[in-house]
Amino acid sequence: xxxxxxxxxxxxxxxxxxxxxxxxxxxxxxxxxxxxxxxxxxxxxxxxxxxxxxxxxxxxxxxxxxxxxxxxxxxxxxxxxxxxxxxxxxxxxxxxxxxxxxxxxxxxxxxxxxxxxxxxxxxxxxxxxxxxxxxxxxxxxxxxxxxxxxxxxxxxxxxxxxxxxxxxxxxxxxxxxxxxxxxxxxxxxxxxxxxxxxxxxxxxxxxxxxxxxxxxxxxxxxxxxxxxxxxxxxxxxxxxxxxxxxxxxxxxxxxxxxxxxxxxxxxxxxxxxxxxxxxxxxxxxxxxxxxxxxxxxxxxxxxxxxxxxxxxxxxxxxxxxxxxxxxxxxxxxxxxxxxxxxxxxxxxxxxxxxxxxxxxxxxxxxxxxxxxxxxxxxxxxxxxxxxxxxxxxxxxxxxxxxxxxxxxxxxxxxxxxxxxxxxxxxxxxxxxxxxxxxxxxxxxxxxxxxxxxxxxxxxxxxxxxxxxxxxxxxxxxxxxxx
Numbered sequence: 001x002x003x004x005x006x007x008x009x010x011x012x013x014x015x016x017x018x019x020x021x022x023x024x025x026x027x028x029x030x031x032x033x034x035x036x037x038x039x040x041x042x043x044x045x046x047x048x049x050x051x052x053x054x055x056x057x058x059x060x061x062x063x064x065x066x067x068x069x070x071x072x073x074x075x076x077x078x079x080x081x082x083x084x085x086x087x088x089x090x091x092x093x094x095x096x097x098x099x100x101x102x103x104x105x106x107x108x109x110x111x112x113x114x115x116x117x118x119x120x121x122x123x124x125x126x127x128x129x130x131x132x133x134x135x136x137x138x139x140x141x142x143x144x145x146x147x148x149x150x151x152x153x154x155x156x157x158x159x160x161x162x163x164x165x166x167x168x169x170x171x172x173x174x175x176x177x178x179x180x181x182x183x184x185x186x187x188x189x190x191x192x193x194x195x196x197x198x199x200x201x202x203x204x205x206x207x208x209x210x211x212x213x214x215x216x217x218x219x220x221x222x223x224x225x226x227x228x229x230x231x232x233x234x235x236x237x238x239x240x241x242x243x244x245x246x247x248x249x250x251x252x253x254x255x256x257x258x259x260x261x262x263x264x265x266x267x268x269x270x271x272x273x274x275x276x277x278x279x280x281x282x283x284x285x286x287x288x289x290x291x292x293x294x295x296x297x298x299x300x301x302x303x304x305x306x307x308x309x310x311x312x313x314x315x316x317x318x319x320x321x322x323x324x325x326x327x328x329x330x331x332x333x334x335x336x337x338x339x340x341x342x343x344x345x346x347x348x349x350x351x352x353x354x355x356x357x358x359x360x361x362x363x364x365x366x367x368x369x370x371x372x373x374x375x376x377x378x379x380x381x382x383x384x385x386x387x388x389x390x391x392x393x394x395x396x397x398x399x400x401x402x403x404x405x406x407x408x409x410x411x412x413x414x415x416x417x418x419x420x421x422x423x424x425x426x427x428x429x430x431x432x433x434x435x436x437x438x439x440x441x442x443x444x445x446x447x448x449x450x451x452x453x454x455x456x457x458x459x460x461x462x463x464x465x466x467x468x469x470x471x472x473x474x475x476x477x478x479x480x481x482x
Contacts, residue, residue: 344462
């Protein structure tokens, strides 16, 4: 009898430990539909999630299990990608063609994500059929667990700010332009949270005098780097895509396509309305849109024009990017300091140089990496690999740009599990490129113009480079990472 009681107590204790140890679950049910949106003051066919444009924010905490049941009510397949979510051991959930099947019309799919050992500011977006040009994007934030130190006081408010370039034309027409072997025309406008300069209202954020607020800024656009600034207010950078940064102060911030930043602003000016300004960068055509930073105690509207910002100054942007560094003493998702992981002491076993290019193949506009332009297989690659269907050849992208023309293939870069590699991104095109490694974060250890060589490693930042998920490579530039 005592043995049975002891066994029963042991089983009860084990059940309690397992119950306590499991991370919380957060459930979402989304209905994806077409609807009429008015970002530029004219009706457009847009993609709504639960009737919202932009889509609903996801709020989570480190290690949460996030379960999102998505019903596709569009007339073509739909696929969502979770920009910055690392999907450890479940990359088949990351929502890009090659790993995940699109959801057929009239069907649903449940994404099962765990934000394991992550914090920070991210977003989600549609990754196929040019749906991103119609909406379907929204914010995704991961808060620190209770008891984990955060290197700044809790702000009075926390705003999601989604910025991006926008077309008046519907996404189906834009897709047809590409299908007819042409490049896209210049964009029509810029939006803030889905509201452009010709919209019926401005994007507005209300603050109280003397209080500090967090803005999570993400560039969810298609092509253009954007500059973000607030009239009369400085921005203190505190987090970049899951990394707490040194708290440098900026009057404006370049946010390139796919990037996310967290800044703190303090409402320390005379109470009135202040311009929030977003403008494009590195173009002879300047587009600007404005929002409102509204002091709750004031009814005074704007006075004067919105403040100007940088336009084509590449060096200015490069220096700003170099100034973004990791706060080595701050905690990340765990209580230990971010600087306790000494990435600069890692021995890398392989160097891969990746160069983007554009051109025509068989009369159609194509884009390539190391001269290989991706052609999807009928079965996503993760499934084809698991079921040994074949249809692709791992390692068919060379480790360096081979030169020559573009050719078509199901390009797959093969690396070894748990190895550390050095990647050099090279951009010889005339526009800024954003490079994103889905499911991974990486240290941006160097950036410069000219051609990379092994001697370039002497200039690497091997101490406090920022770890992030997306980096810009400006025109005619190379960018190095581990």
